[in-house]
Amino acid sequence: MGKTIAEKIFDAHLVDNPSGDVQVVRLDAVFCHEITTPIAITDLMARGKDRVFDATKIKAVIDHVTPAKDSKTALQGKILRDWARRHNIIDFFDIGRNGVCHAIFPEKGFARPGYTIIMGDSHTCTHGAFGAFAAGVGTTDLEVGILKGVCAFKKPLSMKVNITGTLAKGVYAKDVILALISKIGVNGATNRVMEFSGDVVDAMTMDQRMTLCNMAVEAGATSGICSPDQVTVDYLWPFIKEEYGTKEAALTAFQVFTPDADASYSDVIEFDVSDLDPQVTFGFKPDQVKSVSAMAGEPIHQVYIGSCTNGRFEDLEIASKIIEGKEINPGVRAIVSPATPDIYSRALAAGIIKIFMDAGFCVTNPTCGACLGMSNGVLAEGEACASTTNRNFNGRMGKGGMVHLMSPATAAASALTGTISNSPLFQPGGDK
């Protein structure tokens, strides 16, 4: 019997099988941020176990509330910062060098094919784009990860999601994943790994694959995962060239973590995206999705372009093409948050930041920011936001607010009209 990607990764990392279908795996990386890690740190200190299993495998960032907004968030940052220094965690990213965890860690080459990664953040599934098993966990799992370098999971079942056809112009990975979640529901992939395959995924850039995998958890999945290929190698090349020497050697090594043709899946979803329109959510659950055309004209008050889903360079670039030379509707306010300093810097160099500013966008520093209403960009009661983020729960961006999830192109087009609008880049049925 062949194996799925997740099964191959688990086999390569198995430490123990304490009972039944529970497998304890060795971790290649433990990612940390300042919201869920400080309680783990203070608990370890209280237990007299203030140790780390391997400082080189722990990566930490302050990203959710940065700059600190009050004394409580300043303390969270301090606990993480002091801990990183105390344990000589070299890969710690503080203000000025920090970015949204699921954007900055891949950018630094920390997610690799075949890796096992945990983080106290549900969108850790993003790193599956690199062919890693990457799962969001709670603080106790994180604490054990930090201390022992292991984590327990049920032996993962995988759902194969075969994405085929040709995307119309102006339709993106975000539209694909929203449509997919709508198709299978918010618990459609619970306790399973969503293994993405098919021509459409093969043709995606790493930025797009990260958008796809980022929202796997919104369908309940433990992780999203893409098969590592040449695109993966090219993205990681600056970080792996010394290790592998040639791209061919790297590809061969990574292909150990591609699924076998006779692998066994709990479900197989066939999804032809040729007729897919731009998508948008309308309720408080990520599976409440309609086409943008069906929601067109719905009023919005704020536009937010950023986050671990869609705050990467390609996202900013696409949005900038739509707003270039134009101004946002006077009835809305708009915020863009490049997800990392490198993205910010590249967008500056490419003139993209100026396009946003000229259009009337507020450009913030890299941060999780408005996505979860913890620091900036909070909605007032009764307001709606056109947002490129991943979660539209009731109160997510502020009590009484409504979040409409969409692609950066749709968000940019909506900023110009003040209502939910299709982007001019969208050409139904067109090529391609």
Added chain:
Amino acid sequence: MKTFNGKVLFLDRSDINTDEIIPAKYLTESTKIALKPNLLEDLVLDGFDAKKDIEGKAVVITRDNFGCGSSREHAPWAFEVNGINMVIATGFARIFRQNMFNCGMMAVELDADVVEGVFADFSGKETTLETDIDKGIFTISADGISRQITFAISEYDLSLVKAGGWLEFADQNY
């Protein structure tokens, strides 16, 4: 080991998410106890008032996909500091369920028709529940009616509950 007995809070909706259990704005707290007043604060549900209905409860009974969304362990903690150590549901989001057992708490899954029967017979009444985790049985009672319901708990989950959580278990074993 924690106890899993007491009054029941019924939450009659599927997909109750972590942001409804404890909103993100409270994630700036560095202690568990600080979460106590804010449990289920953003949950909008007919007949439910977080200010009145949580006090004195020990068990939650709810529908499918409970705890979906964020990985925040603040969600189980917010229950724990309010004296609620057990949630019974048709289904759970993976991370929430794992977080419950990692804290030595119970996340019990029952078939949808069993949950439906419990709602039909007990919801809206002063209901109490007593759990025998070794036998995998709880007794639910209200107005003189009493029913015994069996549930499945894996050997591994039981060992986490008995150890007091995953950290204690991992420390003994790895």
